[in-house]
Amino acid sequence: MNDEREYPxxxxxxxxxxxxxxxxxxxxxxxxxxxxxxxxxITTAYYEVADEEExxxxxxxxxxxxxxxxxxxxxxxxxxATLIFSLxxxxxxxxxxxxxxxxxxxxxxxxxxVQESMALSQAYNDFFQTQYDILSSRRLxxxxxxxxxxxxxxxxxxxxERSTFLGRTKAWIASLVASEDEDPELAALAKRQKLxxxxxxxxxxxxxxxxxxxxxxxxxxxxxxxxxVANTMAREYVDLTLDQRIEAAAQGRDFIAKQLAVxxxxxxxxxxxxxxxxxxxxxxxxxxEEKVIHERLADLNNxxxxxxxxxxxxxxxYQQATGPDHSNLPAVVASPLxxxxxxxxxxxxAEYAALSGRFTDAYPQVRTLKARIEQIRSxxxxxxxxxxxxxxxxxEAAVAREEMLREQLEAxxxxxxxxxxxxxxxxxxxxxVDTNRGIYENLLRRxxxxxxxxxxxxxxxxLVDSPEVPLEPASPNIPLNLALSSLLGLFAGVGLAFFQxxxxxxxxxxxxxxxxxxxxxxGAVPVLKGAPEEERDKSEKRQRRERGKDDAxxxxxxxxxxxxxxxxxxxxxxxxxxxxxxxxxxxGRLLISSAKPGEGKTCIAINLGAALAQMGRRVVVVDCxxxxxxIHKAIGLSxxxxxxxxxxxxxxxxxxxxxxxxxxxxxxxAGPIPPNPVDLLDSVGMGxxxxxxxERYDHIVIDTPPALGFADVPVLSNRLxxxxxxxxxxxxxxxxxxxxxxxxxxxxxxxxxxVVLNRVASRSTGYSYYxYYxYYxYYxxxxxxxxxxxxxxxxxxxxxxx
Numbered sequence: 001m002n003d004e005r006e007y008p009x010x011x012x013x014x015x016x017x018x019x020x021x022x023x024x025x026x027x028x029x030x031x032x033x034x035x036x037x038x039x040x041x042i043t044t045a046y047y048e049v050a051d052e053e054e055x056x057x058x059x060x061x062x063x064x065x066x067x068x069x070x071x072x073x074x075x076x077x078x079x080x081a082t083l084i085f086s087l088x089x090x091x092x093x094x095x096x097x098x099x100x101x102x103x104x105x106x107x108x109x110x111x112x113x114v115q116e117s118m119a120l121s122q123a124y125n126d127f128f129q130t131q132y133d134i135l136s137s138r139r140l141x142x143x144x145x146x147x148x149x150x151x152x153x154x155x156x157x158x159x160x161e162r163s164t165f166l167g168r169t170k171a172w173i174a175s176l177v178a179s180e181d182e183d184p185e186l187a188a189l190a191k192r193q194k195l196x197x198x199x200x201x202x203x204x205x206x207x208x209x210x211x212x213x214x215x216x217x218x219x220x221x222x223x224x225x226x227x228x229v230a231n232t233m234a235r236e237y238v239d240l241t242l243d244q245r246i247e248a249a250a251q252g253r254d255f256i257a258k259q260l261a262v263x264x265x266x267x268x269x270x271x272x273x274x275x276x277x278x279x280x281x282x283x284x285x286x287x288x289e290e291k292v293i294h295e296r297l298a299d300l301n302n303x304x305x306x307x308x309x310x311x312x313x314x315x316x317x318y319q320q321a322t323g324p325d326h327s328n329l330p331a332v333v334a335s336p337l338x339x340x341x342x343x344x345x346x347x348x349x350a351e352y353a354a355l356s357g358r359f360t361d362a363y364p365q366v367r368t369l370k371a372r373i374e375q376i377r378s379x380x381x382x383x384x385x386x387x388x389x390x391x392x393x394x395x396e397a398a399v400a401r402e403e404m405l406r407e408q409l410e411a412x413x414x415x416x417x418x419x420x421x422x423x424x425x426x427x428x429x430x431x432x433v434d435t436n437r438g439i440y441e442n443l444l445r446r447x448x449x450x451x452x453x454x455x456x457x458x459x460x461x462x463l464v465d466s467p468e469v470p471l472e473p474a475s476p477n478i479p480l481n482l483a484l485s486s487l488l489g490l491f492a493g494v495g496l497a498f499f500q501x502x503x504x505x506x507x508x509x510x511x512x513x514x515x516x517x518x519x520x521x522x523g524a525v526p527v528l529k530g531a532p533e534e535e536r537d538k539s540e541k542r543q544r545r546e547r548g549k550d551d552a553x554x555x556x557x558x559x560x561x562x563x564x565x566x567x568x569x570x571x572x573x574x575x576x577x578x579x580x581x582x583x584x585x586x587x588g589r590l591l592i593s594s595a596k597p598g599e600g601k602t603c604i605a606i607n608l609g610a611a612l613a614q615m616g617r618r619v620v621v622v623d624c625x626x627x628x629x630x631i632h633k634a635i636g637l638s639x640x641x642x643x644x645x646x647x648x649x650x651x652x653x654x655x656x657x658x659x660x661x662x663x664x665x666x667x668x669x670a671g672p673i674p675p676n677p678v679d680l681l682d683s684v685g686m687g688x689x690x691x692x693x694x695e696r697y698d699h700i701v702i703d704t705p706p707a708l709g710f711a712d713v714p715v716l717s718n719r720l721x722x723x724x725x726x727x728x729x730x731x732x733x734x735x736x737x738x739x740x741x742x743x744x745x746x747x748x749x750x751x752x753x754x755v756v757l758n759r760v761a762s763r764s765t766g767y768s769y770y771x772y773y774x775y776y777x778y779y780x781x782x783x784x785x786x787x788x789x790x791x792x793x794x795x796x797x798x799x800x801x802x
Contacts, residue, residue: 063501070500071493078489079482086481091473093223094204097216097234098465103127128207135205135216135237141196143236144229150199155221157195203233213464223470230467238461245459253450260443267436274429293419297412304405311398318395322388338383345376505734513728513755516735517742522581522725522754523574527761528558528567528603556603556634559610560662567607574604574756575611581753582723586612588694589722591750593704593713595741599729600758602630605703613664617698620657622668624716625705626677629670635660642671647685653692666697677705682715690720707741714748723753730760 064071103124134140145151154160162168204217216237218229317330352369359366507513510521558567578586592608594601602625609621623631624643632639637658645651658667674680693700700722705712707726717724724745728738738755745752 064494064497067497067500070497071490074493074496075486075489078485078492082481082485083478086476086478089476090221092202092219092221092475093226093470093472094217094219094474095223095227095230095467095470096465097230097463097467099214099216099234099237100212100462100464101128101131101214102212102460102462132205132207132214134240135214135233136200136203138196138200140233140237140240141199141203143240144233145196145199147232147236148228150229151192151195153225156198157191158198219474227467227469234463234467238459238463241461242459249450253447256443256447256450260440260447263436263440263443267433267440270429270433270436274426274433277426277429290419290423293412293416297409297416300405300409300412304402304409307398307402307405311395311402314391314395314398317391335383335387338380341376341380341383345373345380348373348376504731505736506731507728507733507735507738507757508731510757512735513738513757517738517755519726519742519752520581520754521757522577523570524730524757524760525570525574525600525604526566527759528556528565528607556606557610557662558603559607559614568611571604571607571611574608575615578608578753586699587723587753588698589690589700589702589720591702591704591713591716591720591722591724592727593707593724593741593745594727594729595708595733595737596706597628599706599727599733601706601727602634602703604725604727604756604758605701606631606634609665609699609701610660610662612699612701613662616664618664618696619699619701620666620668620693620697621660621701621703622693623670623703624681624712625703626670626674626680626712627705627710629673631667631703632669635667637667637669639669640671642669643689644671644674644680646671646689647680647683648674649685653689668693678711678715681712682719686716687719707745708737713745714750717745717748717750722751724750725753725756727756727758730757732759 145156150156162170202219204215204219206215206217207213208215216230216234218226218233220226220229348369352366352373355363355366355369361367361370507516510524513519513521558565559571562568575586578590590608592601592605602623605621609619613619621631622643623629625631626644629639629642631637632642635658641651641656643656646653646656656668656671658669660667680686690700702716702720702722704716707713713724726738726741726745742752742755
């Protein structure tokens with residue numbers, strides 16, 4: 001083929017881009033590369049992948065399935081450790097006593113008013129919490145230990161533990177670090193404190209909800225000891241509360257007795273001072289005299305108020321009487337004399353009016369009536385004046401009475417003030433006497449109550465259920481421990497699995513390649529197994545040996561030896577991807593490299609060459625890995641003559657081209673390893689070799705050294721042109737290393753088509769990509785069918801089946 005063959009640019013052309021665009025912030029597109037003569041050739045394609053992709057439940061399940069052995073190991077380790085610990089642990093028996101605790105207790109001083117103002121719920125909570133603390137206190141533990149003599153108990157004092165191997169080892173270590181001049185008393189005190197601490201650690205106080213009941217439990221290796229200790233603790237707790245109550249009552253009695261004597265002396269002294277003050281001021285009947293003068297003051301005040309009201313009423317009547325019209329005065333209107341006079345006047349005026357119409361004023365009877373009318377009117381006026389004089393007299397009398405009462409009230413007030421000033425000291429002294437007498441009486445009453453309380457041995461705590469000897473150990477609870485350890489192991493395994501997955505920096509799926517490398521995955525090849533040993537044709541092996549070839553490992557010829565396997569289908573998928581990845585179909589020159597050794601680039605190169613040959617194409621695989629060549633071992637050929645022999649001019653081209661045994665596929669081995677591989681690969685002879693091979697073959701597949709650390713791949717890419725494939729190993733090649741390799745190849749103007757993910761574990765469950773080639777298993781069902789076919793029918797399929 002012609003080295004100058006052009007491929008149309010799918011994106012309309014483009015220049016090479018900086019390698020930094022590969023990983024950070026670059027947009028989707030294709031990085032166009034050009035051949036040495038300036039014509040557009042193959043482009044380096046990359047994808048735009050979202051920085052943050054949605055993670056669904058399937059991804060998490062895939063992580064757990066992939067790391068299932070980690071989860072299972074953590075689970076098994078936790079369960080086994082718990083089981084062993086439970087089996088070797090000393091059985092502990094728990095006995096429980098049930099107590100009823102009623103709120104209440106001795107009330108030495110009366111604080112009912114204070115208690116009523118408190119929140120009862122808070123008071124109850126504080127009370128019960130105090131009782132729980134007393135049940136687990138060192139004082140109660142000490143009383144119980146002394147009561148039962150538990151200092152000699154071998155489990156509690158540590159003798160049983162020190163008798164074991166571990167205990168003897170601890171004691172020996174302690175003796176090495178202990179000082180020789182240690183005080184025996186301090187050592188005994190420390191031992192005693194450890195005993196009490198161990199006792200308290202095995203005491204459990206559990207209140208029952210919504211009740212006054214409390215469970216007090218004790219655990220020990222001996223069931224009878226557990227029951228005896230729990231019973232003794234309950235009874236000692238009752239006795240302790242009684243002792244505390246009696247002690248509090250005794251202290252209160254002593255305090256009250258002392259205060260009572262002081263208060264009595266103070267009362268007697270205040271009474272004596274009051275008597276002496278009263279004798280000197282003549283205040284023996286102070287209360288009676290004070291009552292009389294205050295009552296007189298109040299009476300005068302009331303009488304003055306009544307006089308003021310009466311005076312105001314009379315003043316209003318007097319003001320009306322001094323007016324021009326007197327006929328409308330209430331007293332005038334109510335006077336019977338004036339009423340009769342007015343009636344008589346009305347009759348006289350009526351007669352006068354009747355006579356005056358017929359007679360003149362000179363008529364005697366008319367003159368008589370007129371004189372009578374004048375007389376009646378004069379009587380009415382005289383009577384009104386008398387009434388007005390009476391009103392005036394009453395008003396003046398009311399004013400005089402009011403003034404007199406006011407003077408008497410003022411005088412009485414002066415008397416009261418003088419008396420109050422005289423008796424104020426007496427009242428102060430009397431109030432002090434009353435106060436001392438009240439305190440004395442209260443203390444005397446409380447003293448009698450405390451004496452009664454001290455005499456009565458009553459408790460607010462009742463032993464409801466006595467502890468029984470336990471028949472079964474309370475711990476270790478093996479089913480519960482195993483359940484909890486299973487849960488803990490499961491959580492630990494899941495956490496460890498996700499941590500391992502987080503720390504795993506390798507490329508595991510095509511999604512990882514596209515996400516982290518921004519390059520397409522052209523193929524995902526599972527682990528190649530090759531043909532079984534018994535299926536190899538012995539005559540074919542003999543023919544290979546006769547031709548100077550060794551027996552070839554089957555995995556490197558998967559496409560030939562197992563054409564129906566999932567590995568062969570993956571290689572053919574890679575072949576199809578190559579026809580779609582480059583313009584104009586599969587490239588004539590194809591360089592295959594990897595980021596590091598051991599990733600399977602040689603295996604991919606050989607199988608890809610065989611797959612292309614099965615399409616009827618003429619293919620040659622050239623081993624340009626002059627540092628660590630392996631193609632001759634994979635095919636079963638001798639290493640020489642090869643590329644280095646041809647480049648040094650020692651042999652002709654026909655001598656280095658070797659038959660692989662597969663129709664359409666030839667091999668050019670590396671030859672002897674030279675001291676200067678880069679110089680040979682960058683020589684003019686290398687270009688001539690590729691051009692000569694291109695005239696004979698449709699495709700040239702070149703196996704190159706790893707990209708990182710060597711200049712071979714960029715030199716070959718620039719010298720020979722063509723496309724490049726990067727082979728990575730699933731679960732082994734780190735993202736960082738693969739990213740560096742891609743950056744290096746693109747920076748060196750290599751035409752990187754994409755990535756081949758090798759050794760994908762297709763049968764493993766886990767990440768979604770493990771099912772990527774699951775459909776290849778479909779072809780394995782026809783394995784028996786191919787085995788039963790005659791050899792002459794299968795041979796064309798091996799050589800020509802696409």
